[in-house]
Amino acid sequence: MFKYVKAIVILILLVLGAQLVSGQVPSDSVSTGIDAVETVQAGGFASYEDFQSSPDFTAFIVDNLWVLLSAFLVFIMHLGFASVESGMNASKNTVSVIYKNLFTLCAGLITYAIVGFSLMYPGDFNIIPGFLGFGGFGIGYDAASPADYLTSNYYESYTIWTDFLFQAMFAATAATIISGAVAGRIKMPSYMLYAAIIVTFAYPITGSWQWGGGWLSELGFHDFAGSTLVHAVGGAAALVGAWALGPRIGKYGADGQVNDMPGHSFPLATIGVFLLWFGWFGFNGGSVLSADPAAISLVLVNTALAAAAGSLAAMATATFTVHKLDATQALNGVLAGLVGITAGADAVMPGQAIVIGALSGVLVVLAVIGIDKLKIDDPVSAIAVHLVCGIWGTLAVGIWGDGKSFQAQLIGTASIVAFTLVVSYIAVMIVKTTLGLRSTEEVELGGADAAYHGNAAYPDFAQAST
């Protein structure tokens, strides 16, 4: 019954989206459309031809290319998330985790085209100035009045299509962080609705506070590529989801012990972490929003060194806590270092990046233990990695960042996390009331793959445990 409803909703959404987006298209021709976009970019130039013949145009080509390449790299992070989250969960939930990530990416791209981009970069179309605005449905290009175009006043180094693609890939990362944390026990349709609400509304609104020129950017808050705006937002939504669901059956014993429920494929998780690191070069490097040589190369060195230091520190810390060479924590350490450096990659020097990354690596190991003590079950450590290290990284900018205010960092981080927690709580309550939140015990024990997808991830192989 429900599945028909859902299918119809998706089809209506698609048709609606297509109409909304294509409604923006001038009727005459694609070429005219492109010319108009190009004229918008040209800024001070009388025409696109004038811009093309100026010496500035070649730098524009390179800058635009770099931001597009960065969008590809952020795209491949979605395979990274799908791999690490499925690898760190049981094989009986593998298809389900991947389906979630794919759905989140695809729905995120489409909803961002319809409402997200315009919510996040409202330009002068304010509802509550600095807090909420909306520039209209669609990617927002309106050939009739290019001068009014919502983003024309803040970008100079790339076309509007490039801007949209890079930002859309970012938006989907925030929401996909949720999927691993709630794996194994959430009803599939409930996840789909929850993730859609976060990616469509929560992420773009807090994003607009800083990157859309809102009140936090006025305050002097600095979150270069989104330790808080992306990662802590995703981590906070994951926390609310995991808390509301409760732990997987068998995770915490009656006498308080924490049972290890290992992921089913360490190589798959490894592929995911390396792809996330790879993609992070675009996530952070592309956030320079131009190919400025000094800026992007410093950002990328900081990114690489923080990741390396995070992993080494997590390896070392784990030898004190679990007394072994803990490979899962080594992977978590990479991600912790990356999340930690994301807010300040442009504002610190490499020695400081190593310190920030190393402390992230220590923190993530301790946070995993602490979150388990709270009996919040997070199979992929998304809360420790993205929320805890995201907050830490943003605050670290207030400590080491060149000319940054710790107070502004504190206000920015706290307000974004608080807002996301509240919205996530409301969203979870809506989902719980309408669709219900948690799978039945039978579904959980048998696995989400069989129950929702009728599809085993590895049908040829015998299970070691039943």
Add this chain to the structure above:
Amino acid sequence: MFKYVKAIVILILLVLGAQLVSGQVPSDSVSTGIDAVETVQAGGFASYEDFQSSPDFTAFIVDNLWVLLSAFLVFIMHLGFASVESGMNASKNTVSVIYKNLFTLCAGLITYAIVGFSLMYPGDFNIIPGFLGFGGFGIGYDAASPADYLTSNYYESYTIWTDFLFQAMFAATAATIISGAVAGRIKMPSYMLYAAIIVTFAYPITGSWQWGGGWLSELGFHDFAGSTLVHAVGGAAALVGAWALGPRIGKYGADGQVNDMPGHSFPLATIGVFLLWFGWFGFNGGSVLSADPAAISLVLVNTALAAAAGSLAAMATATFTVHKLDATQALNGVLAGLVGITAGADAVMPGQAIVIGALSGVLVVLAVIGIDKLKIDDPVSAIAVHLVCGIWGTLAVGIWGDGKSFQAQLIGTASIVAFTLVVSYIAVMIVKTTLGLRSTEEVELGGADAAYHGNAAYPDFAQAST
């Protein structure tokens, strides 16, 4: 016995290829060779030094770099194909499927260097003008007469080496589409011969009709990056192969029911699909043949939105047909959307890309059912994805493409598909007569890996079913 023959043939081919290609090399020096190539590129400039000191040179650097980066991305699609095709087949045929993809890529690169590139871009060396030409063996650079160089008249933004590399990576994709569709029952040497014929002759010849300046380009046919020229060609060859082989043992019941023969690793298939999407940014984006900011960014937004819409539409459609959240169809939907937008990514606006992608996603789910009804067994849905959606995408350009003719689209698609079906049929008959086509029942049941490669894909793991 045969294996020696094959080995000798391959060695002869290599030596021959090396001589043919190196025969083109001027005896004096590599540097001179490079200078001459560079002079060719320089076009109107008296010397390479003049070109280098002109303001146009920096744009040339960027354009050339972008096309090279695109070639890397198309390269990684080959890992995508290997992953998706092996993941969607049984574990007993995994090594074999991968061996096929690797062989197709490697043989394709070498044969394209020897004959393919020159067949596809014959310049003025016509045999049947507009239909068939051949510029000579080798990559075609001839220092003695750069003015005659076969591609000098149509490219301006990259070197001949770049041109070759990008086109060679394309050529190999068309042929590798076959390997998954015929998996599980084709004799390995037979596959190798069949794929070699397709990549060496069939693909370059139809390619020359459009991209080599042949009769279809004169007609006004528009196939931007190859919905038909690459994907429908590969899909048609796959259809002929799958039809000639017949279905795998046990696929279709005596009473007409279709038995599910699921792939052995859903994560492997997922990695493949994401890598294909990633690589498609180069496949479509690089087909602009320059780094023109407005053109590449629009193409890439269209590509991403069509893939997302394709997946969502396939998810939705599957809930009506198979009544579950069908994860395999969700993956197919991504590829369907990508194949569908490939012909017109430069000629439509994002709203239209969403519509084209979504309809591709609906179509692929229905086509999979329809092809099974015809008892044509295609383990990886290559025919539904590449042939059906390739045709659809090319025709869609005639509907929404800015100033395109539906009639030209119909003629172009029909003639290329028809030609490929005929050549594939002939090739299959040659293979059948000489080497035989189908593995013995014993080999099929025991798996191609053991029979041809003496190598299990996962020797450490117990099989669930025997």
Add this chain to the structure above:
Amino acid sequence: MFKYVKAIVILILLVLGAQLVSGQVPSDSVSTGIDAVETVQAGGFASYEDFQSSPDFTAFIVDNLWVLLSAFLVFIMHLGFASVESGMNASKNTVSVIYKNLFTLCAGLITYAIVGFSLMYPGDFNIIPGFLGFGGFGIGYDAASPADYLTSNYYESYTIWTDFLFQAMFAATAATIISGAVAGRIKMPSYMLYAAIIVTFAYPITGSWQWGGGWLSELGFHDFAGSTLVHAVGGAAALVGAWALGPRIGKYGADGQVNDMPGHSFPLATIGVFLLWFGWFGFNGGSVLSADPAAISLVLVNTALAAAAGSLAAMATATFTVHKLDATQALNGVLAGLVGITAGADAVMPGQAIVIGALSGVLVVLAVIGIDKLKIDDPVSAIAVHLVCGIWGTLAVGIWGDGKSFQAQLIGTASIVAFTLVVSYIAVMIVKTTLGLRSTEEVELGGADAAYHGNAAYPDFAQAST
């Protein structure tokens, strides 16, 4: 007990590293730091502003971007190594192999920042001129005296951060080659110490002989991207490690027969090889150290064709030796071709690249057999691929390379390999004396994953063999 020592050492190293690197940071601001770096780049220009407004600046942006993108590609080779090495080993050692690769990458990046970069590019800070120098701890940027900066005299196309990142990614590849060859029987802490010595000292010192402007560069030795400087160095260290350890239990029978101990996942190994090929486009292409169109495109065509020819030749050769379509040798052939062309990718034409690659593919298959005859157990064929083909590729430059001296190639290759063998022997002896080298029989049979990491790679799946 030991684990605490190790943890403390790692933490001290991190803190020390951070201080050393950040000690280089001017106290005033990041912006000033960036400006100073930029001024260094500007070369003949009075200020960075002057440079920016010159027509040369745009080419600098592109060149810098290309070297950074190449660094990303070399980075992903580390996932390639982790995948191919774990895929070619038993499932009981999978976590361990991956832990090694991740540790090597992370420790390599940090130690290269602290001492390696400065050892390899000492500038005028000589200890033994041409053989050994050291420019001081840290990445080496000193705002107080940019004119003295150690690398300012040899790079022109990228920033110092870019230079560091690209070179650091290279350094870690050399050391990570070891990890697969010694898998299954080395004590984990012993590996960690051994790899750290190689990446911190051995690789940068021989690297300085050629790329740091040392005696081999004076001699006319040509090793474009490191067939010897990277691959033979890693392969020689792998040889010493594998030889010192002895073979895995059961590899060689009492009566001289070689027992096949197949890797546990052919798809994982395949993913690794394709990613290595993908990354090699950056490894070789980035070694041009600018985006020069003719140079990079020729290098990349040579790289692709050598890889393809290597694989086809290995496929063919294997049909003569093992009489089957040996898929593992097909993968080895790709890597052999890549290693073989690395020394001369800029100095030969495509026809010659095919010959060099094809002969590498023949060589690797024969070398694998020969090394087994010597009872040196190398589970991943690292010695055959990286040492044998590395030497061959470097010598081949003396045969076909445009204006290169065979004698110089011989001297360079021999001296680097000899030095590395000696240093590796000393390092192995230090490790053996202090930590011991080989795991106990119990650990080896039970697997490194359980013993050192307490973590199975695939806990959900039943083992086929015990």
